[in-house]
Amino acid sequence: MFWLKWRRLILAVVLAVVTVPIAYRFIPAKASAPLAPAFVRPPAVRVAASSAPPPDVWLVEKTAASETYSNGLRLDTRFTVPNHPRSYLAFSATRPGDLAGTPRSQPVGIVFHTTESRLAPFEADQNRVLQKLGESLLEYVRRKRAYHFLIDRFGRVYRVVAETDAANHAGYSVWADDQSLYVNLNESFLGVSIEAQTHPGQEQAEISPAQLRAAAMLTEMLRSKYHIAAQNCVTHAQVSVNPSNRQIGYHTDWASSFPFEQVGLPDNYARPLPALWAFGFEYNPQFLERGGERLDAGLELAEERLSQRAAAAGMSAQAYRRSLQKQYRARLEAVKRANAAASEESD
Secondary structure (H helix, E strand, O other), X not given: OHHHXXXXXXXXXXXXXXXXXXXXXXXXXXXXXXXXXXXXXXXXXXXXXXXXXXXXXXXXXXXXXXXXXXXXXXXXXXXXXXXXXXXXXXXXXXXXXXXXXXXXXOOOEEEEEEOOOOOOOOOHHHHHXXXXXXXXXXXXXXXXXXXXXXXXXXXXXXXXXOOOEOOOOOXXXXXXXXXXXXXXXXXXXXXXXXXXXXXXXXXXXXXXXXXXXXXXXXXXXXXXXXXXXXXXXXXXXXXXXXXXXXXXXXXXXXXXXXXOHHXXXXXXXXXXXXXXXXXXXXXXXHHHHHHOHHHHHHHHHHHHHHHHHHHHOOOOHHHHHHHHHHHHHHHHHHHHHHHHHHHHHHO
């Protein structure tokens, strides 16, 4: 009985010695590091934001009422109206003395707008109201020839003004890329408007997921079709100016809240505003309040560029700004003469 008792104890000790190291391998290294859960939610998929050319997008099917494209975009074409054919002057960005410009007819960029129209809560019990507001908006935009494309609250994309024609969406607004300066974006840029509103200082887009997807697909199609550079896809607030008092910010829709990255574009708010460094425009404190921090970044960069160029020219910043404004007026007059000549030819 004595040896039987000790043999059982020895066996228990041996089993403990053998099993403890095995079990230890399954204990987390740190008590504070929990085991991985059985299911991990995948991260949200985001559209790649790049300055590279977009992938090829082609027309898959065309009917009397719609167009379907290879990236999933569906355009409602039932409400398309004509306007006057597109024709504009592009001025050299590398030759300051170019005040005559080069005639062009293909769109070179996209201006994103908000409709700033009446909105109802985006809820199921408001469905009929949402539909009625959208129908009324479409009829108004069509009558005014206000944009080339309209994206309603449900993400439906309508072609309003024919792409071959100009639309009345941006007036004598301005922009510049690495090669050219543009003075009349009604003619040179396509206008895309999203049924939404912009609030002063707003930095987050208040649009539906369907609108965001539609804007991404439409942008991708237009960039592929017309070889539009990413740097020429900008918001109305970035390009809007008042030629009479030479100040920017005549309109401030999408001042700091456009979702560039989700639409597949680089953050063009980080680009210096050409209205300042290329055309000599100024701004008032109210514009800073309405614009928001993201647009302010473009203002600061533009002021730095203007100061650097003024110093290189041996001029004060104010004198250099006045010389730019003089060049702008000369280019604007050239654009107006070209528009008048084109109007006479069409008549």
